[in-house]
Amino acid sequence: MSVSAACGPLARRAVFLLAMAFAALPAMAQGTTTERVRDLTRGLEDAQTALAAGDYTLAYARYLAASRDGNGLADFTLGLFHRMGWGRARDEVGACKWFGRAAAVNLPAAQHFYGDCLRDGTGGEARPAEAAQWYQRAVDQGYAAALCPLGALVFDGHGVPESQARGLALCTQAAESGDLSAHSTLAGLLMRRSPPDRAGAIAWLTRAAQRDDPAAQLELGTLLATDKDASAETLDTAAWWIEHAASSGYLPAYLPLAKLYFGAGRTADGGRPSAERLAKSYMWLAALKQRGAEWPVSDDAGKLMDEILAIMPASWRPELDRKVSEHVAQRTENRAH
Numbered sequence: 355m356s357v358s359a360a361c362g363p364l365a366r367r368a369v370f371l372l373a374m375a376f377a378a379l380p381a382m383a384q385g386t387t388t389e390r391v392r393d394l395t396r397g398l399e400d401a402q403t404a405l406a407a408g409d410y411t412l413a414y415a416r417y418l419a420a421s422r423d424g425n426g427l428a429d430f431t432l433g434l435f436h437r438m439g440w441g442r443a444r445d446e447v448g449a450c451k452w453f454g455r456a457a458a459v460n461l462p463a464a465q466h467f468y469g470d471c472l473r474d475g476t477g478g479e480a481r482p483a484e485a486a487q488w489y490q491r492a493v494d495q496g497y498a499a500a501l502c503p504l505g506a507l508v509f510d511g512h513g514v515p516e517s518q519a520r521g522l523a524l525c526t527q528a529a530e531s532g533d534l535s536a537h538s539t540l541a542g543l544l545m546r547r548s549p550p551d552r553a554g555a556i557a558w559l560t561r562a563a564q565r566d567d568p569a570a571q572l573e574l575g576t577l578l579a580t581d582k583d584a585s586a587e588t589l590d591t592a593a594w595w596i597e598h599a600a601s602s603g604y605l606p607a608y609l610p611l612a613k614l615y616f617g618a619g620r621t622a623d624g625g626r627p628s629a630e631r632l633a634k635s636y637m638w639l640a641a642l643k644q645r646g647a648e649w650p651v652s653d654d655a656g657k658l659m660d661e662i663l664a665i666m667p668a669s670w671r672p673e674l675d676r677k678v679s680e681h682v683a684q685r686t687e688n689r690a691h
Contacts, residue, residue, distance in 0.1 A: 394427040394461075401428070410441025426459035433467065447477035457488060462497035465489070469503060473512075482513030501528035502536035509543050518547055529558060537562035538570050541577075552577075563595055568604035571595045575607075579614055589618045600638060603685040608642040609655055616658060626665055633674055636662045640678045645685070 395402070401416035414435055420428035433452030436445040450471035456464030469488035472481045486507050492500035502525040508514050509521025522543055528536035541555035556577060562570030575596035578588050593614050599607040616627055616635040627635065639659050643649045650656030 394425065397423065397425065398428060401431075405431070405440075410435070414441065421455075424459075426456045426461050426464070429453075429459070430456035430461050430464045430467075433464070437467075446471075450476045457491075460491075460495075462492040462495040462500070465492040465495075466497060466500040466503070469500065473503065473507065482507055484513070486512075486514045498528050498531040499533050499535070501525065501531075502533065502539045506539055506543065509546075518543075522547070529561075534562045534565060534567045534570065537567070538573055541573065545577075552581075563598075566602070568599035568602050568607065571599035572604065572607045572610065575599070575614075576610060579618070589614070593618065597634075600641075601681075605642070605645060605647070608638045608645075609651055612636075612638040612642075612658060613654070616662065632662065632666055633670060636666055636670075637674050637678050637681075640675065641681055644678055644682045 397420050398417070401413050401420060404410075404413035404416060414432070417428045417431050417435075421432060429452050433449045433456065434440070435442065436449035436452065438444070450468065453464045453468040453471060457468040465488045469485040469492070471477070471485075472488065473485035474480060486504060489500040489504035489507070493504060505521040505524030505528070507521075508516070508524060509518050510516065522540070525536055525540040525543060529540050537558045541558045544551040544555040544558070556574065559570050559574035559577065563574045572595075575592040575594075578584065578592035578595070581588065584592070593611065596607050596611045596614060600611050612635045615631040615638070618631070626632065635658070639655060639662065642651060642655070650659070
């Protein structure tokens, strides 16, 4: 199998992230922006061709050579190599070093990512005040994706003066610009304000979920399911959203969905789940295991599987296992294309 065939999805992700970097260039006069793109890409044609083809060894070497000549886009791309694990083990600390170099030459996407590094303390102590400065520099260049990370720091007063109102305003601006990750962050902030704005959080998560964001689908389903007064209809809606995320192959949704089907499917007197919900609970746990997750994923997962197997007829397993294998094979095929 060729390197290109084996790494096609990662190559497409590389192209997407680089396109994001270009889209983040300052909203200046068209001619000036065009010149800057030319400056950034000058000498990178061969590196970009190798990256798009999935030849990560050759691409890395060519970007490294361009970095030595002071190319900030090359620095940013080398950071992506380390963060995404393109042809190498993932290395967040190494990625942050490259993002810092690219941030210093005013690439807004790199300023955002470097701000994340400083906020999270990757490779050292967290420095939220410096993170806020880098986010602000990216925002000042018209880079909307840095608005909500900055807003979250402002909301909590981490490294900057605290203002829940301004933090929410910044995150709302990002969400309204179409930044899907901001929808989930904004929902979390709305649930933490006093009093919590549950309806607002659900509304923002729904907008992201409807755009096929699996993380938002899981968060929305979880929020609906954890309402202590949730009706059977609400629990069905929660399961529908989480299953939508799981069906797309979003691994973090598998275990919560299995728990929801097993727990929400019980009768009012604490009896067994319905046959359909019991089967679905088993299948999502089995799929989690088949997809290579270390088993048990948690004590809860192991105990839940034991409870399921104690009451599920053994005669069900061959057919259910066949469906699980089909799901896992489909996810594998999708990743390969």
